[in-house]
Amino acid sequence: MKLKRLTMWVVVLLLVFTTACSSSKGQGEAQGETTDKKEAAASEPEKTEEKYKITGATYIFGNPPPSGGRGQQMLNEKFNVDYFVEKIPSENFIEKITAMVAGGNMPDQISFRAANIELFNRWAKQQAFLPLDDYIQEFDYLKEIPDELWLPFTVDGKIYGIPTWSPVESQSFIVRKDWLDKLELSVPTSYEELEQVAIAFTKKDPDGNSKHDTYGLAIGQDINPSYAMGPYWQNDTWYHKNAEGNFIPGMISEGRKELIQFFADLHKEKALTSDFAVVNWADTNNEFYSSKAGIFLIAVRGMSQDYMDALQKIDPSAEFVVLEPFAAPDGSKGFTAGSGYSRFLTLNAKLADSPDKVRKMLEIHGFSRQYYPASTTTSANEDFDWYYGNEGVGYKLDENNIRVPLTEPGSGTEPFLYFIDSTAWVGAEDDAEFPLAYTNEKLREATQQLVDINKSYKLYYPPSVGIISAAETEHGAELNTYLINEQTKMITGNRPISEWDDMVQEYLKRGGSKIIEEYNAVIKGRGYTEHIWK
Amino acid sequence: MNTRNVAEKIWDCFNIAALAVIASLMLLPFVHIFAVSFSSLEDVLQKDFILWPSHWTADSYRVIFQSRPFISSLGVTVTITVLGTLVSLILTTSMAYALTRNILGQRVILLMIIFTILFNAGMIPVYLVVKSTGLINSLWSLIIPGAISSFNLIVIRQFFLNIPGELSEAALIDGANEIRTFCSIILPLSKPALATFALFYAVGYWNKYFEGILYLNDARKWPVQVVLRQMVIMNETTSTLGSDVLLQFENQPPPVTIQMAAILVATLPILILYPFLQKHFAKGVMIGSVKG
Numbered sequence: 001m002k003l004k005r006l007t008m009w010v011v012v013l014l015l016v017f018t019t020a021c022s023s024s025k026g027q028g029e030a031q032g033e034t035t036d037k038k039e040a041a042a043s044e045p046e047k048t049e050e051k052y053k054i055t056g057a058t059y060i061f062g063n064p065p066p067s068g069g070r071g072q073q074m075l076n077e078k079f080n081v082d083y084f085v086e087k088i089p090s091e092n093f094i095e096k097i098t099a100m101v102a103g104g105n106m107p108d109q110i111s112f113r114a115a116n117i118e119l120f121n122r123w124a125k126q127q128a129f130l131p132l133d134d135y136i137q138e139f140d141y142l143k144e145i146p147d148e149l150w151l152p153f154t155v156d157g158k159i160y161g162i163p164t165w166s167p168v169e170s171q172s173f174i175v176r177k178d179w180l181d182k183l184e185l186s187v188p189t190s191y192e193e194l195e196q197v198a199i200a201f202t203k204k205d206p207d208g209n210s211k212h213d214t215y216g217l218a219i220g221q222d223i224n225p226s227y228a229m230g231p232y233w234q235n236d237t238w239y240h241k242n243a244e245g246n247f248i249p250g251m252i253s254e255g256r257k258e259l260i261q262f263f264a265d266l267h268k269e270k271a272l273t274s275d276f277a278v279v280n281w282a283d284t285n286n287e288f289y290s291s292k293a294g295i296f297l298i299a300v301r302g303m304s305q306d307y308m309d310a311l312q313k314i315d316p317s318a319e320f321v322v323l324e325p326f327a328a329p330d331g332s333k334g335f336t337a338g339s340g341y342s343r344f345l346t347l348n349a350k351l352a353d354s355p356d357k358v359r360k361m362l363e364i365h366g367f368s369r370q371y372y373p374a375s376t377t378t379s380a381n382e383d384f385d386w387y388y389g390n391e392g393v394g395y396k397l398d399e400n401n402i403r404v405p406l407t408e409p410g411s412g413t414e415p416f417l418y419f420i421d422s423t424a425w426v427g428a429e430d431d432a433e434f435p436l437a438y439t440n441e442k443l444r445e446a447t448q449q450l451v452d453i454n455k456s457y458k459l460y461y462p463p464s465v466g467i468i469s470a471a472e473t474e475h476g477a478e479l480n481t482y483l484i485n486e487q488t489k490m491i492t493g494n495r496p497i498s499e500w501d502d503m504v505q506e507y508l509k510r511g512g513s514k515i516i517e518e519y520n521a522v523i524k525g526r527g528y529t530e531h532i533w534k
Numbered sequence: 535m536n537t538r539n540v541a542e543k544i545w546d547c548f549n550i551a552a553l554a555v556i557a558s559l560m561l562l563p564f565v566h567i568f569a570v571s572f573s574s575l576e577d578v579l580q581k582d583f584i585l586w587p588s589h590w591t592a593d594s595y596r597v598i599f600q601s602r603p604f605i606s607s608l609g610v611t612v613t614i615t616v617l618g619t620l621v622s623l624i625l626t627t628s629m630a631y632a633l634t635r636n637i638l639g640q641r642v643i644l645l646m647i648i649f650t651i652l653f654n655a656g657m658i659p660v661y662l663v664v665k666s667t668g669l670i671n672s673l674w675s676l677i678i679p680g681a682i683s684s685f686n687l688i689v690i691r692q693f694f695l696n697i698p699g700e701l702s703e704a705a706l707i708d709g710a711n712e713i714r715t716f717c718s719i720i721l722p723l724s725k726p727a728l729a730t731f732a733l734f735y736a737v738g739y740w741n742k743y744f745e746g747i748l749y750l751n752d753a754r755k756w757p758v759q760v761v762l763r764q765m766v767i768m769n770e771t772t773s774t775l776g777s778d779v780l781l782q783f784e785n786q787p788p789p790v791t792i793q794m795a796a797i798l799v800a801t802l803p804i805l806i807l808y809p810f811l812q813k814h815f816a817k818g819v820m821i822g823s824v825k826g
Contacts, residue, residue, distance in 0.1 A: 063603045063764045064753040089764055092747045099661040099748060105670075282790070290579035306789045310575040410602040 069412020152466025170335030220284030729814030
């Protein structure tokens with residue numbers, strides 16, 4: 001009996017003990033900042049430079065490197081800091097960051113997604129972030145950021161966020177050149193021609209295997225990709241104006257209506273993905289890369305090389321041509337510019353008392369945004385060599401002077417993996433060298449075509465970037481779903497396109513007019529009246 | 535007589551055939567995952583549905599087993615599953631047993647337990663509790679906050695109540711105290727219940743996902759489901775947010791073959807547990823359903 005009792009107690013004690021152990025450790029990490037500050041304050045007289053503990057949080061697609069890896073140690077040594085950035089799975093980023101902040105664990109720096117702008121705005125108004133205006137004058141890398149990119153991060157006259165570079169170059173659409181040649185068709189320059197090409201791809205056996213197994217456009221749920229060949233047709237921009245001269249969202253515009261008519265015609269001919277309303281993004285990709293569909297999306301970066309390799313194995317004769325923008329009925333010709341930022345960095349308001357720590361953080365941030373064009377990189381470039389974990393250990397340079405990683409991110413060898421923001425800032429004069437991101441020759445060629453197209457046309461800069469509308473926050477998602485559903489029905493023939501105006505009225509009635517009103521108030525405030533093309 | 539036999543046989547045949555079809559329908563997704571994981575990407579892209587790889591390749595598995603985060607996360611999950619199931623079983627059975635005794639406030643405690651089935655505190659309050667108990671970034675945060683499932687507790691208590699009271703009375707007369715009675719009389723008589731709830735708990739711990747993200751700051755401690763989701767999820771993100779996200783990718787998702795291999799490796803261990811506990815399981819799920 002005693003033995004039994006003893007074992008029970010041992011179990012209980014063990015549990016309590018291990019909990020206590022882990023608790024003190026967890027506490028230490030969670031509140032390390034405060035204790036560290038005290039320690040640092042105590043030892044200040046002896047030290048010339050304080051060793052700061054810098055905490056951070058950001059989102060990640062994929063898996064982060066292990067904490068304490070070689071790269072992390074190199075980072076800490078180089079900058080004499082104790083630097084840790086928690087990388088949270090992107091799907092649950094908001095939930096976790098909200099819980100952390102509510103629990104009083106707000107890290108020194110948070111790097112948000114562009115899509116989190118509304119949350120950012122709310123927290124900025126509650127003074128959760130440090131105003132950066134003074135620091136911007138101090139750091140060259142911050143001075144380099146163009147004025148219009150500070151706009152979305154300016155709340156009540158103060159700047160609270162630092163944007164990370166993202167290309168303004170537009171995406172376009174890619175067509176199977178070998179299929180066009182086989183059918184003796186030219187590269188389409190208008191929707192009429194694109195329609196003929198898509199129908200020919202469906203009916204005339206472009207791959208010559210005598211089977212009825214190809215078609216035109218690969219498209220998936222949410223009518224994605226948009227196949228907008230210019231802002232006139234684009235759904236997610238503000239280009240058209242209504243009778244009162246106010247800008248309206250692309251989703252309810254005349255251009256979108258034309259586009260939906262175009263899709264509906266193709267659907268009748270089975271020239272686009274037949275069950276598109278239920279096809280997810282991965283499967284939409286598969287339609288094109290399995291050599292079934294002949295037309296799909298291409299962007300200047302982020303294309304999958306694995307899939308392109310697979311397509312070439314399936315059809316080694318595959319060739320590609322990228323579409324130029326179509327001339328719109330209003331005479332415009334060109335694509336819409338990207339927002340120019342993807343993520344953005346904010347600092348904790350509590351850092352107001354430690355300007356030296358802020359400077360240290362910005363020094364590190366600036367370092368991690370240095371741009372190393374492939375044409376100039378050598379291992380003799382110390383920063384470059386260090387950033388990517390030293391030649392022969394973290395990377396090697398191939399015959400084209402392109403960096404090839406030698407380890408997978410899971411090994412944590414390279415310092416760049418550990419920064420809160422490792423996206424280089426590509427300045428206005430720099431060449432972003434998009435094609436060099438790939439080793440696949442065809443993908444490089446196609447990307448080069450897209451880059452050239454972007455260079456030869458002006459880009460449309462929409463007036464709506466960075467605008468937060470309360471009505472949109474409240475109804476935006478629901479209204480968008482409504483429009484997508486109705487437009488999907490119109491494509492499949494379940495609702496006549498002649499009812500377009502009814503749909504728009506319904507949209508306006510359910511909160512759309514309020515959104516338009518709020519957007520236009522800001523647009524007018526910015527003094528934006530005519531379309532800006534640069 | 536004979537005709538009835540024939541009719542019965544026909545019925546049996548039909549029955550077996552129908553059940554076999556249903557069973558194979560359940561198996562189909564697994565076979566598909568298995569086949570895709572052993573195929574090359576070109577084959578997967580070209581065919582709509584694969585049940586058997588036309589060209590066998592273990593490349594996907596080579597990638598998986600060379601991926602350090604994936605392997606270490608499997609270790610984490612095995613740890614929390616074993617440890618968590620043990621802790622949960624000890625705590626649940628001992629509490630359930632105590633609640634079969636006439637102790638002071640027993641009804642109030644029971645009501646409190648039932649209350650937690652109907653209402654829960656929500657994410658942030660629970661996060662605050664976990665934080666203030668110092669469990670943040672400790673694997674115990676995946677175990678302790680949910681160590682006792684109220685529903686399981688009530689079912690086990692019901693099971694204990696069905697064990698004739700005379701047995702524990704006899705033990706008491708022989709000089710056993712409550713702990714001794716619990717360990718030597720009650721628990722041995724409850725093996726089917728223990729097996730069943732061990733399985734319930736084990737599956738629960740194996741599938742821990744959200745807690746892992748919320749409470750653990752160090753990616754080295756992530757359970758396998760988080761790592762797996764990070765490998766597989768990226769395709770879905772793009773579908774909900776549109777092609778704009780394409781521009782934001784810093785790294786591309788692994789091809790579907792590797793995703794399937796990862797799914798298989800992450801599912802198989804817990805799947806293997808089922809056949810071993812099945813004999814108890816069939817008996818166990820009915821426990822507590824009929825009283826007396």
